[in-house]
Amino acid sequence: MKKITVGNWKMNLNLTDSLVLAKNYVKEFKDFTGTAVACPTFLALDGVAKVLAASPLKLGAQNMFWQPIGAYTGEVSPADLRDCGCAYVIIGHSERRQWLGETDQMVNQKAKAALAAGLTPIICIGETLQQNEQDERENVLINQLRQALNGLSLNNNQQLMIAYEPIWAIGTGQAITTKDADEIHGFIKAYLRKIMNSAAEINLHLLYGGSVTANNAPELARLSSVDGVLVGGASLNATEFLRIAQAFNK
Ligand code: PEP
Secondary structure, three states: OOEEEEEEOOOOOOOHHHHHHHHEEEEEEEEOOOOEEOOOOOOHHHHHHHHOOOOOOOEEEOOOOOOOOOOOOOOHHHHHHHHHOEEEEOOOHHHHHHHHHHOOOHHHHHHHHHOOOEEOOOOOOOOOOHHHHHHHHHHHHHHHHHHHOOOOOOOOOOOEEEEEEEEOOOOOOOOOOHHHHHHHHHHHHHHHHHHHHOOOHHHHEEEEEEEOOOOOOHHHHOOOOOEEEEEEEEHOHHHHHHHHEEEEEE
């Protein structure tokens, strides 16, 4: 299975700096042969799409709404993301769940709408530090997956990404250990095999996210249970993001 590296720029860059980073990506990735995705803010999508057009890099959004059109002030439709050149969309990031009250039901509606619009959803799941310490991780993940994937099936042309992002590892510099990543990814994959239709076996990728850097990427990339990574902080440096992507394209 081809591994994938996704960069989540979050709200860290203004428009000018987003274009500068996109240009640096293009320079760094000129000989890259794998799959790497840049996810700028909504407002930067159009400009970044133009910069990335002649490169192997793909474009993703950080969020979307589940309705195709209508009176939904402030929201952005899946079709508009496609028109901007997006192939991917992050859904249910823990920061959206924390600050915007995004629920598993919303994630479910968004994932279905993304697939229907021809986008590949990257659904984020993950437990808090407290849930982890109280041994609730597996239950939390199962609940999130069960609700997020409810009624969702894939056809042969559709792809779905799940990003396991332990909340305590996001932006903290404290990534999961390789052993723990392998164990929990194995657990998640076994559950996904149980609940998803058979096309999902081939078209479903399980990414890890949380303090991935160029230093820990090679070890994570060697795990067959890790199909790629969702990278926040380290994606803001084009050279480091390339090193991570190269580790996942061996
Ligand atoms: C993220 O934003 O999803 C993320 C994993 O961030 P970081 O790599 O900075 O921990």
